Amino acid sequence: MRDLPDDDSWIPQRLEAMGRTLQAERMRQDLTQESVFLAAGLNRATLQNIEAGRGNPTIITLLKIARVLNVPLARLVEDRDSSGTP
Template identity: 60%
Template sequence: MRDLPPDDDNWFAERQWAVGRRVQAERIRQNLTQENLYLAARVDRRTLQALEAGSGNPTFATLHRIAYVLDVPLSDLVQ
């Protein structure tokens, strides 16, 4: 087991941003709009926008829906 980094807020924000970048990059790679993705994944538009901006804190279910629609392993998005 390991301890969290001393600057927990910054550490977590960096990871949120990275997940958002991965979702956005895969969405763009597949030539999908945000609207295509949030409708297909059945998530709120603002949730996807916040996720891609790195300011959201999505649930496991939301991340799983997005990964499923993008047809990528969830682990690829949250690595």
């Protein structure tokens, strides 16, 4: 069985990584924050907070963003940390 962290201290790092991935994909597609949050039916602050690694986005919010970006949700939330930690 894999060793799991004792606490949730790893979560902010994962949220920041997810935000960077989302922002990079949005920019790769040459989309503005405005076009994404409007198409997803979100408010500006929600998208800004997610991209900044703040807050606690719901799965529904992430699904909406993934759909607008036309990428699998897994691409936005995958753990790209090669150390194997969550």
